[in-house]
Amino acid sequence: MDASGFGKWRSSFWPIHRSELKKFLPMFLIFFLIAFNYNVLRSYKDSIVVTASHSGAEALPFIKLWVVLPSALLFTLLFTRLSNWYSPEKVFHIIFSIFIVFFLLFGLMLYPLQEHLHPNELADRLATILPVGFKGFIAIFRNWTFTLFYVMSELWSSVIFTVLFWGFANEVTTVDEAKRFYGLLTFGGSIAGIFSGYTAIHFSSKLYLPWLPYGKTAWDQSIFFLSMTVIGCGLLTMAIFRWLNVHVITPSAKASAPKEKIQMSMRANFKYLARSKYLICIATIVFAYNVAINLVEIVWKDQMKVLYPNPSDYNTYMGQVIFSMAVIASLTGLLTTTKAMQRYSWTACALIPPILVSATGLIFFHFVFFPNHGLTWAANLFHVSPLFLCVTVGSLQNCLSRASKYTFFDATKELSFIPLNNESKLKGKAAIDGVGSRLGKSGGSAIHQGLILMFSSVAASVPYVAGIFIVIILIWSLAAVSLGRQFEALVYRNNKLNEPRKAS
Numbered sequence: 001m002d003a004s005g006f007g008k009w010r011s012s013f014w015p016i017h018r019s020e021l022k023k024f025l026p027m028f029l030i031f032f033l034i035a036f037n038y039n040v041l042r043s044y045k046d047s048i049v050v051t052a053s054h055s056g057a058e059a060l061p062f063i064k065l066w067v068v069l070p071s072a073l074l075f076t077l078l079f080t081r082l083s084n085w086y087s088p089e090k091v092f093h094i095i096f097s098i099f100i101v102f103f104l105l106f107g108l109m110l111y112p113l114q115e116h117l118h119p120n121e122l123a124d125r126l127a128t129i130l131p132v133g134f135k136g137f138i139a140i141f142r143n144w145t146f147t148l149f150y151v152m153s154e155l156w157s158s159v160i161f162t163v164l165f166w167g168f169a170n171e172v173t174t175v176d177e178a179k180r181f182y183g184l185l186t187f188g189g190s191i192a193g194i195f196s197g198y199t200a201i202h203f204s205s206k207l208y209l210p211w212l213p214y215g216k217t218a219w220d221q222s223i224f225f226l227s228m229t230v231i232g233c234g235l236l237t238m239a240i241f242r243w244l245n246v247h248v249i250t251p252s253a254k255a256s257a258p259k260e261k262i263q264m265s266m267r268a269n270f271k272y273l274a275r276s277k278y279l280i281c282i283a284t285i286v287f288a289y290n291v292a293i294n295l296v297e298i299v300w301k302d303q304m305k306v307l308y309p310n311p312s313d314y315n316t317y318m319g320q321v322i323f324s325m326a327v328i329a330s331l332t333g334l335l336t337t338t339k340a341m342q343r344y345s346w347t348a349c350a351l352i353p354p355i356l357v358s359a360t361g362l363i364f365f366h367f368v369f370f371p372n373h374g375l376t377w378a379a380n381l382f383h384v385s386p387l388f389l390c391v392t393v394g395s396l397q398n399c400l401s402r403a404s405k406y407t408f409f410d411a412t413k414e415l416s417f418i419p420l421n422n423e424s425k426l427k428g429k430a431a432i433d434g435v436g437s438r439l440g441k442s443g444g445s446a447i448h449q450g451l452i453l454m455f456s457s458v459a460a461s462v463p464y465v466a467g468i469f470i471v472i473i474l475i476w477s478l479a480a481v482s483l484g485r486q487f488e489a490l491v492y493r494n495n496k497l498n499e500p501r502k503a504s
Helices: 008-013 018-050 059-085 088-110 120-129 132-142 144-172 175-203 218-247 251-255 266-274 277-307 311-343 346-350 352-369 376-382 386-417 422-455 459-503
Strands: none
Touching: 018 059, 018 144, 018 175, 018 218, 018 277, 018 311, 059 088, 059 132, 059 144, 059 277, 059 422, 088 144, 088 218, 120 132, 132 144, 132 422, 144 175, 144 386, 144 422, 175 218, 175 311, 175 386, 218 311, 266 277, 266 422, 277 311, 277 352, 277 386, 277 422, 277 459, 311 346, 311 386, 346 352, 346 386, 346 459, 352 386, 352 459, 386 422, 386 459, 422 459
């Protein structure tokens, strides 16, 4: 048996005590539902924007920099204000409700009325005036309802997933519990990815239902099914979260929380972050991951748009990628993550994602830049085009990178918050996860945007993107090593402080 009292197999696959099930299972279900919505939205947001009229992958950097980042700042401001006025449970329900209402409006009003809402004539005039490099900017203006959908889908990850759920989990979980819980939670998120990938593929079928009074095409109807699915999962999540707070987060646990409510503001949060080397390292890791993954994804999606110009085909392929990624992440989470986090150091586990992202990313960039050096023979062997193989390599890179993110990256990052005091957790998490992740994606988008304006296309800028990618990976790895040393020292100090209390 290990230190937790489990046998060899149970410590690897189910290191949960029976007394902990009442807390763990609702958290698992909440994580599953949020992850399911995240993956479904991830598939659709790209399909809607990239395959829209007069649009493409070059629109994504403009959206992430000029729309997603300001929106993330606004939501972080809203979160800090609400946290000053209401309890964490009420804040969760208020922000969750905003997302549910939006997806209801999009499914029932914004998408069906797109022909009347999109300023196509004005966008056409702008296209004749502005340089070719501004095509992406014009596209997000032309298809503004799709842009709004993309923004809310992106914010689901940083606001709902990271700030709300993980913020709650870190408050009610100890370091010992987190080492056993978080690997299984990420495994649940991976299982959700399998279901969401299948759902995206199923919804993207080209079967039109004439009895359904919605839309003119099968793709239109898939948007309706998507919206209703997201809303249903969202309402169920809120119900489980309410039950968890009423029946599991006991009055005694709530009474043990600090009596003085921590007042937050965005300025104070970032000042607090800037004074802490520990939090700066967490912020650097989050920032670097999002820059790195965004640098690769824009190039991959640009290649994919050429291969799959039809939105249904594009979304079907995205569903297949998400399904494959979820299978890989599920196996990784089940077989390695929980056991590795209990056996190896925080640093060793935290270095797995940058190593994997860099290795697969550089292979993909090589095939994009040198399609005739490594892909021609394989294309001839399998009787497919080099473009298809290039997209396939990019898909494999995305699957492995995302799988490492949903297992080792998320688990180690969230574990690093737990030894901190309540003020550091609340202020640091609001600043890092609310804005830091978006700054990372916006940073990657700014790089792509500048290169697109210089070279007029994503493909022409690949060599420069690859060089910047290598630098970001090095920064990420150095920050992980530094944070690992600080984490181990902080946990050791906290354990020493708790020993006299346990003895008494």
